[in-house]
Amino acid sequence: MVFMSDTRTNAGVDNISTFRKMRIWEQPGQRSITLMSAGNLATTQAVVSLLEERAKEVAERDPGILNCESMFQVATMVGETLREVIQNNSQNGQRAESTFHATLLVGGQVGDGQMRLFLIYPEGNFIEASDDTPFFQIGETKYGRPIILRAYDPAMSFEDAIKLLLVSFDSTIKANLSVSPPLDVHVYEKDSRKTGKVFRIDTENAYFREISEGWGVALREAFASLPNFDFEKSLTRPEASFRHKDSES
Amino acid sequence: MVFMSDTRTNAGVDNISTFRKMRIWEQPGQRSITLMSAGNLATTQAVVSLLEERAKEVAERDPGILNCESMFQVATMVGETLREVIQNNSQNGQRAESTFHATLLVGGQVGDGQMRLFLIYPEGNFIEASDDTPFFQIGETKYGRPIILRAYDPAMSFEDAIKLLLVSFDSTIKANLSVSPPLDVHVYEKDSRKTGKVFRIDTENAYFREISEGWGVALREAFASLPNFDFEKSLTRPEASFRHKDSES
Numbered sequence: 001m002v003f004m005s006d007t008r009t010n011a012g013v014d015n016i017s018t019f020r021k022m023r024i025w026e027q028p029g030q031r032s033i034t035l036m037s038a039g040n041l042a043t044t045q046a047v048v049s050l051l052e053e054r055a056k057e058v059a060e061r062d063p064g065i066l067n068c069e070s071m072f073q074v075a076t077m078v079g080e081t082l083r084e085v086i087q088n089n090s091q092n093g094q095r096a097e098s099t100f101h102a103t104l105l106v107g108g109q110v111g112d113g114q115m116r117l118f119l120i121y122p123e124g125n126f127i128e129a130s131d132d133t134p135f136f137q138i139g140e141t142k143y144g145r146p147i148i149l150r151a152y153d154p155a156m157s158f159e160d161a162i163k164l165l166l167v168s169f170d171s172t173i174k175a176n177l178s179v180s181p182p183l184d185v186h187v188y189e190k191d192s193r194k195t196g197k198v199f200r201i202d203t204e205n206a207y208f209r210e211i212s213e214g215w216g217v218a219l220r221e222a223f224a225s226l227p228n229f230d231f232e233k234s235l236t237r238p239e240a241s242f243r244h245k246d247s248e249s
Numbered sequence: 250m251v252f253m254s255d256t257r258t259n260a261g262v263d264n265i266s267t268f269r270k271m272r273i274w275e276q277p278g279q280r281s282i283t284l285m286s287a288g289n290l291a292t293t294q295a296v297v298s299l300l301e302e303r304a305k306e307v308a309e310r311d312p313g314i315l316n317c318e319s320m321f322q323v324a325t326m327v328g329e330t331l332r333e334v335i336q337n338n339s340q341n342g343q344r345a346e347s348t349f350h351a352t353l354l355v356g357g358q359v360g361d362g363q364m365r366l367f368l369i370y371p372e373g374n375f376i377e378a379s380d381d382t383p384f385f386q387i388g389e390t391k392y393g394r395p396i397i398l399r400a401y402d403p404a405m406s407f408e409d410a411i412k413l414l415l416v417s418f419d420s421t422i423k424a425n426l427s428v429s430p431p432l433d434v435h436v437y438e439k440d441s442r443k444t445g446k447v448f449r450i451d452t453e454n455a456y457f458r459e460i461s462e463g464w465g466v467a468l469r470e471a472f473a474s475l476p477n478f479d480f481e482k483s484l485t486r487p488e489a490s491f492r493h494k495d496s497e498s
Contacts, residue, residue, distance in 0.1 A: 142391035142425075146392050146395075146396075146420035146421075146423060147468065147472070149423055149424060150465050150468045150469065151468060151469050158480075159477055159479070160477070163472070163475060163477065163478045164472065167472065167475070171395035172395075174395060174398055174399075175391070175394050175395055175398060197480060199483055201483065206482075207478060207482060207483060210475075210476055211475055214474075214475045214476065215399075215471070215475060218472070219471055220399065220400050222464070222468055222471040223400045223416065223467070225463075226412060226416070226459075226460055226463045226464060226467060227460070228408055228409070228412065229408040229411045229412045229415075230408070230456070231407075231408070231446060233455075233456060234448055
């Protein structure tokens with residue numbers, strides 16, 4: 001399982017900051033749980049803080065992320081925490097309910113259970129990735145989606161998955177100010193039940209620059225390799241209703 | 250100038266229809282004006298109907314699209330009509346103001362004036378394309394934007410521009426149910442002051458199918474041509490604050 005998140009947050013284009021959007025909880029040999037967030041930063045930070053406080057207090061572990069017996073329980077608890085935070089903010093006389101919204105991805109493995117990945121909605125309910133839909137995106141998803149749809153292959157290596165995610169992020173970063181490096185990555189190996197490779201890729205990263213520049217060139221070459229359009233073959237008779245022709249001129 | 254629009258409209262996924270989103274007004278030798286719309290269908294149809302009624306009535310031509318003396322006047326008048334329609338709907342006791350919104354593109358050439366392209370906002374104001382930003386998108390713009398940003402070249406031929414727009418639309422169509430062929434195209438030749446090549450591309454169009462299938466293959470090849478990721482080169486030491494490690498386990 002490969003997780004990747006950017007670090008750009010903004011409250012308007014004149015107020016941008018860098019915040020990590022990925023958090024990992026682990027008990028080596030027992031569990032590794034990764035949480036990524038998109039949406040209101042105050043909301044997602046409150047959710048993470050609540051989860052971390054509860055994970056630290058042994059006495060209060062009952063609802064803690066390190067005490068859940070399955071990924072399903074983890075997703076349920078994270079979803080409830082998210083809904084609580086959003087409701088608390090919204091009930092305090094605030095009108096702008098939608099601005100408190102956030103969406104989360106939580107994935108990993110607990111004990112003897114399967115590796116699982118959930119997308120959690122602001123309402124606290126969630127859906128799970130499956131063979132049919134083996135990946136999730138949250139936040140500014142649209143720019144980077146076509147290349148994932150086109151190039152994703154369930155059999156691809158971790159290295160290729162990282163390459164694909166970098167290409168996808170790069171397309172988004174080029175088109176939208178609300179997404180920006182550095183990018184955080186966690187590669188979790190199935191059944192390892194411990195945190196895998198964790199690293200950060202920033203704009204100075206030689207490989208990311210190679211991908212970003214190389215992808216522009218490769219795309220233009222791919223485009224050039226497609227057959228050219230020919231007017232003769234595609235022209236059809238314009239329909240009368242399509243245009244308004246001034247009868248007097 | 251190349252215009253391309255899809256024809257999918259929806260009021261929920263269980264209520265989809267096909268409507269033309271492109272209208273052309275012309276007086277051969279004097280003017281050709283193309284209007285494309287995105288957003289609420291009732292709003293954009295009302296705008297087009299108002300513009301067409303006014304264009305037909307000679308006595309009422311004063312505010313008519315065929316009587317404007319410049320593209321700037323056309324954009325101003327279309328913007329005012331759009332704002333009127335939205336305001337009328339919103340003032341009739343309707344709350345869901347945003348659902349009446351629509352955005353328009355209007356481009357063409359009038360008399361001795363330059364060829365110009367405007368993007369008109371629901372508020373009725375508008376911006377104009379320029380050398381720095383020579384193209385506009387409206388509606389479901391994000392999926393198809395990266396390839397335009399990467400492959401657009403001001404010097405490209407009409408044929409290449411159509412090819413690029415087809416690739417861009419294809420990425421959107423593959424990712425989003427709210428955009429669908431057939432696609433309407435109008436290629437306006439600068440200083441011709443008459444409607445140029447007008448045609449429709451549907452899913453059965455051999456060239457569109459070639460592009461759609463070829464683009465998937467070309468993208469995967471482009472992706473494979475990029476250098477592979479190497480963990481050794483990119484791994485950095487995980488930061489302590491990044492993960493919560495259970496000290497007791």
